[in-house]
Amino acid sequence: KAGVTQTPRYLIKTRGQQVTLSCSPISGHRSVSWYQQTPGQGLQFLFEYFSETQRNKGNFPGRFSGRQFSNSRSEMNVSTLELGDSALYLCASSSLGGETQYFGPGTRLLVL
Amino acid sequence: QQQVKQSPQSLIVQKGGISIINCAYENTAFDYFPWYQQFPGKGPALLIAIRPDVSEKKEGRFTISFNKSAKQFSLHIMDSQPGDSATYFCAALTSSASKIIFGSGTRLSIRP
Numbered sequence: 001k002a003g004v005t006q007t008p009r010y011l012i013k014t015r016g017q018q019v020t021l022s023c024s025p026i027s028g029h030r031s032v033s034w035y036q037q038t039p040g041q042g043l044q045f046l047f048e049y050f051s052e053t054q055r056n057k058g059n060f061p062g063r064f065s066g067r068q069f070s071n072s073r074s075e076m077n078v079s080t081l082e083l084g085d086s087a088l089y090l091c092a093s094s095s096l097g098g099e100t101q102y103f104g105p106g107t108r109l110l111v112l
Numbered sequence: 113q114q115q116v117k118q119s120p121q122s123l124i125v126q127k128g129g130i131s132i133i134n135c136a137y138e139n140t141a142f143d144y145f146p147w148y149q150q151f152p153g154k155g156p157a158l159l160i161a162i163r164p165d166v167s168e169k170k171e172g173r174f175t176i177s178f179n180k181s182a183k184q185f186s187l188h189i190m191d192s193q194p195g196d197s198a199t200y201f202c203a204a205l206t207s208s209a210s211k212i213i214f215g216s217g218t219r220l221s222i223r224p
Binding site: 004031033035042043044045048056058090092099100101102103104105106 | 144146148153154155156157158161201205207209210211212213214215216217
């Protein structure tokens, strides 16, 4: 079974731009969660989608948004990028949206 | 109350030794406590997990000890090997919420 895939793996943007990251969960998994990883703040939960509905949300500004499609693939969008948005963005999938979450390799975003 | 505190921040252990990483939590609603292992350039991978009704769980060289009354849990890596060198994250969540709260991470180095 293929693991969680994320595209692109690396991205460079400038302040003020917007970016869209993509995540394909493990086949059959309906829950997709997004996390931000930075050296200073560690791993922080962004949001979770289950069956195309946002089920949980972390403490991030509205510039961070996401969505999930009927095939469970998910996208995350960050608008009006700031330097502090530079991070590794990780996607995780699980079958029923619970405990055992499988992480992708992440998308490393650099904002200049 | 949502925090999970992890120590130490970094740890150096001789090959064959025991590596011990400690975590503490405050929210008694947490009912699932996983440990993740992360290698550079990779996403976190689930290593082992425990529920609060069990005081210890062992899988191979990895053991979780759990103290519910003290709200503490720890990871023990027996016979530590150079291949165990990675960053380890303790975590906690309520299984109904699927939002993982991560500790700050421990960078483990095993000296040959």
